[in-house]
Amino acid sequence: MSEDDDAYVRAFRFRRFEGKRNGRLYRVMSIAWFNFRHAIAKSWFTKLILILIVMGLLMQALIMFISAQFYTIYYPESDINVLFRKYYAESILNMFSLINFILIEPSFYFFGLATMITGGGFSYILLISLVSGGLIADDKLHHFDEAYFSHVTRWEYLFGKLLSLMLFSFLLVMGPALMQFFILSSSLKIDFVQHLGLLAWALGFTFIATLILSLLALTISSLTTRRTIATLIFFMMLIMLSLFPAIFSSSLFQETPIFLIDLMLVIDMFGLILLGESQFKVSFRDFNLIDGVGIEYIDVMLVIYIVILFTIIVLYLQVIRRRQ
Amino acid sequence: MTKGFSVHYGKIRAVDNIDIRAPRRSIGLLGPNGAGKTTLLRALLGFLKPKSGTATVLGYDIYKELNEIWDHVGYSPEFAPKIPDISAQKYVSYIGQLAGLSSIDASQRAYDSLYYVGLGEERYRMLGEFSQGMMQKAKLAAALVHDPDLIILDEPTDGLDPEGRAQMLELIENLYKDEGKSIIVSTHLLFDVQRVCDWALIIGNGRLIASGNLNQLLSDTSDVIRIRVAGNLDTLLNRLRARGLDFQVDDENNVDISRVDNIEMMILDIINSEPSLSIRYLGKRERTLQDVFISLVEGESDLE
Numbered sequence: 001m002s003e004d005d006d007a008y009v010r011a012f013r014f015r016r017f018e019g020k021r022n023g024r025l026y027r028v029m030s031i032a033w034f035n036f037r038h039a040i041a042k043s044w045f046t047k048l049i050l051i052l053i054v055m056g057l058l059m060q061a062l063i064m065f066i067s068a069q070f071y072t073i074y075y076p077e078s079d080i081n082v083l084f085r086k087y088y089a090e091s092i093l094n095m096f097s098l099i100n101f102i103l104i105e106p107s108f109y110f111f112g113l114a115t116m117i118t119g120g121g122f123s124y125i126l127l128i129s130l131v132s133g134g135l136i137a138d139d140k141l142h143h144f145d146e147a148y149f150s151h152v153t154r155w156e157y158l159f160g161k162l163l164s165l166m167l168f169s170f171l172l173v174m175g176p177a178l179m180q181f182f183i184l185s186s187s188l189k190i191d192f193v194q195h196l197g198l199l200a201w202a203l204g205f206t207f208i209a210t211l212i213l214s215l216l217a218l219t220i221s222s223l224t225t226r227r228t229i230a231t232l233i234f235f236m237m238l239i240m241l242s243l244f245p246a247i248f249s250s251s252l253f254q255e256t257p258i259f260l261i262d263l264m265l266v267i268d269m270f271g272l273i274l275l276g277e278s279q280f281k282v283s284f285r286d287f288n289l290i291d292g293v294g295i296e297y298i299d300v301m302l303v304i305y306i307v308i309l310f311t312i313i314v315l316y317l318q319v320i321r322r323r324q
Numbered sequence: 325m326t327k328g329f330s331v332h333y334g335k336i337r338a339v340d341n342i343d344i345r346a347p348r349r350s351i352g353l354l355g356p357n358g359a360g361k362t363t364l365l366r367a368l369l370g371f372l373k374p375k376s377g378t379a380t381v382l383g384y385d386i387y388k389e390l391n392e393i394w395d396h397v398g399y400s401p402e403f404a405p406k407i408p409d410i411s412a413q414k415y416v417s418y419i420g421q422l423a424g425l426s427s428i429d430a431s432q433r434a435y436d437s438l439y440y441v442g443l444g445e446e447r448y449r450m451l452g453e454f455s456q457g458m459m460q461k462a463k464l465a466a467a468l469v470h471d472p473d474l475i476i477l478d479e480p481t482d483g484l485d486p487e488g489r490a491q492m493l494e495l496i497e498n499l500y501k502d503e504g505k506s507i508i509v510s511t512h513l514l515f516d517v518q519r520v521c522d523w524a525l526i527i528g529n530g531r532l533i534a535s536g537n538l539n540q541l542l543s544d545t546s547d548v549i550r551i552r553v554a555g556n557l558d559t560l561l562n563r564l565r566a567r568g569l570d571f572q573v574d575d576e577n578n579v580d581i582s583r584v585d586n587i588e589m590m591i592l593d594i595i596n597s598e599p600s601l602s603i604r605y606l607g608k609r610e611r612t613l614q615d616v617f618i619s620l621v622e623g624e625s626d627l628e
Contacts, residue, residue, distance in 0.1 A: 014440050017433060017471035021395060021424030030421040143403035147466065149371050153390070153420035157450050224397040271367050 001218055027152050031093070031160025036167045039131035046308045053123045057176045059144065061183050068187035084188050087236060089275055090175055091184075093108060093268045096209055097121045098242035100265045102272070103281040123214070132217035135161045137320065141225040154320045156221055162214055169210030177202045180222030205271040209289055214266060215311040222318035238264060246283060247256050255287040255294040260303055269300045329377035331360075331367045338363040340530040341377070346508075348382075348474070350500040352517030352538070353510040355527035356618070360476055361510040362402055364527070369476070382506075395423060398467030402478040402510075404459040408452025412443055415451055416466045423470035423613035430469065436603040437465035438548055441495060465494065474506040475499060481516055489516075496520045514617060526617070534616070541616050542613055550609040551591055555601040563594045580609055 071142055086104050098121050107165035122185075139145045148157050152193060157227045182198050220237075221230040245259045259265055265282060270288065278289040278297065289297040325346070329341040339360045355361050361411055366372045368381050370390040373436065378385075384392040413434050420430030438447045442463040446454075454462060460480055467475050480496065481489045497520045499505045509521060517524055517538070526534040534541060554558055555575055564571050567590060570582040581587060588606065595603050 014431075014468070014499075015436055016473075017429070019425065019429050021470075022426060023424070024391070027422055030418070030427075031405070033419050034421070038410065069348055138407070142406045142408075143401065144405040144407055146366075146371065146399070146401040147402070147419060148402075148422065149406050150397070151394050151419065268540060 007105050024156060025153075028156050028160045028163065031148075031152070031157065032163035032167060033159060035164035036137060039135075039164070040170075043070055045128065046127065049118075049123060049127050049130065053127060054170055056123060057172075057179075059178065060090075060091075060176075063179060064184055065187045068184060080164075080188055080190055081194065084129070084184060084195065084252075088181060088184055088198060088202070091180055092206065094272050095121055095124065095173055095177070095206070096213075096241060096263050096267050098125065099246045099261075100242060100262055100283045101261065102268050104272070104277055124169075125235060127172065127266075128165065128168065128213060128217050129231045129235035132165055132214070132221055132234065133229075134227030135164065135218060135222065136221040137224050137227045137230050140226075158218070158315060158319050161218055162211075165217060168212060169206070169214065173206045173210055174203060175204050181240060196230075201307055206276055208274075209267045209271065212307060212311075215315070216307065217316075219311040219314045222315060249285070253287055255282070257295055257299070259285075259287075260295060260299055261314035263303075263307065266300055266303045269297075270304050273297050326368075326379040327377055329367070329379050330375040331363050331372055332375045333363075337410045337530050339367065339374075341442060342530075342532045344525060344532060344535065346363075346525060346535070348506040349462075349523045350496075350507040350509055350521045351509070352506055353519035353527065354512070354514065354517055354524055356512050358513075359527045359531040361527055365399075365476055365478060365508070365510055369393065369397065383485040395470065396473045398472035398475040399466040400460075400463040400469065400475070400480060401478045402482070403450075404456075404463060406451060406459070408450060410451055410464070411448050412438055412451060412454070412458075412462045415462065416447075419466040420469040425470055433469050433471070434465070437468045438462070440468065441465045441493065445512075450625075454545045456483040457485065457492075460484060460488070460492055461495075464492075465488075472505070474508065474547050476508045476509045476510070477510075480509060481511065481513060493519050504612075511601055519522075547593070548580045550605065551579045551581065551603065552577065552605040552608060553595065553601050554604055555598075559598055560594065563598065567594070569576050576610075578605075 040050065084278070090102060090104050093104075139148065145157075152160070178199070181195075181202065182192065185195065217230075217234050220234045221227070222231075224230050242262045242264055245256070245262050245265075249256045249258055259282065269287075273289065280287050287295065289295060289300065326342050326344045329339060329344070330337065330343045342364065352366070353361050363372065367374050368379055368386055370386060370393070370461060374386075375399060378387075380386065381393045384390075384396070386393065405415070410418075412430075414439055417427075418428045420433055421427060423430075425433060431469050435444070435447065441464050443458060443461050444464060446458060451459065451462065456561035460482075464475075464477070464480065466478070477496065481492050484492060493516060496509060500507045500520065507520070511517060522538050523537050525532065526533065537627055551560075557573070557579075559577065561571070561573070563583065564579070569584065569590070570588075572580045576581070581591070584590075591606060592603075595601050
């Protein structure tokens, strides 16, 4: 630093601030942006996972592009627009699949597999676990919460933290969803304008799905002061909940209610309901949400409702409510 | 200003029905550990929900105008926010952004503040590498970054060595006297308050014990004259006894004499008639804040 740089400090001591203060939204955005950048900058492992995810997304885009070139060989009888709709929806849904993956139309299995081998859901959950674990836990451990609460409300704090996770989700899920839409539509040489509704579904669904997962991740972080514990609980919980139904399901080919404990699958089923689909396959098992047998759409909605309610109640008690 | 202000932790009355009226000056919030100082500050800043009562900070209502309070108050909490992998510059700058400063303003003012507290050269070091003294200064810089009118410092000299403590007290004094900031120093260290404050609020067991101008609190209202002499003290004491005066001698050889008519003239007469004695002080007994404390807060042993 040259002497000129700090001359005014020495000459005038402390300067009065005469600028304009930004509003409340700016402060929320500051929290989100700071935590987003800090989460990436602080861990080499997080950076590595990010790089792997981006590489996976590029690979997925490449597979998509190449497989689309040969669709007439594999599916000579198919309607190109139906093919696009199913393939794209499968691809979006399987961004959230861990063990149990979704196939809307069995004959499009090859395309679905192309999406799954990139392990999108697994990497996304791993990354969210890593970056969310310390979001609230670290603040409590390091006594940083008082620094926050002497400038922003608890709601602003929570929204800022949530937004930082949503930024990751935008980067890793919503962004790729947008990208895939245009890659696939241009590869299959179809008019994407006809399918803007599908794009709206994809963006809406990925937004809701990542919001639910971000809320759950924040909830777990708020329950402890140890980031490692929060990270492990969130990650292992989702993996186990996905693994158990696959192992302990009484039928290899039929839907059983035990699949309702797989939160990621339930989120996918919620996406299918939003899309208006009720019949699909989950890892070779036939699912029908409106046949009055096994899992019904109302069960899916109930699980989603319970999870959201649980996160809101816990976050309210842990973060929002001031101690009296 | 508070009126009937109470903060409870369950059944524990951490702050119990306190009425405070404090001017915009350098205020020492004094009390032993567990007296309710930090709880009071946290409630005034909105971290804790009061059980009852009303309060304003800088004229802003704590129930309705917390955002205004946060924008005009800088708070240095008792516990250091020890985020190990963030630089002091980034930390202070981030606090500035939380206070609504643009990223450019926040960065510039973070530099100013860190320089002001003496961490200009250390600003890119990670907080995890900071000593306790440096961390106290970094907290002060963070409290200053948005140019608040009132700075609240919770135990600002806690854990500092004598040199660090002197530096911190000088900084606080400068903020009050040179920069015109109002200050609240919450501490159980009496010396700190006596050094940098001119108004004191004394709290014990969640209740306000005394408040007022420090000079008034320290002045002795009892009818006692203090004399300090150079020379043979026993000679003086014998002469006082001979005149039938009631007196006490403390550890520093100060002689406190109960006032009678013309006491000052009698003492001067004694001194003048004894060549081995010369007067060093004659006047009202000076009390330290510790004397005030001892008289007000019985059995609170952690006051230093």
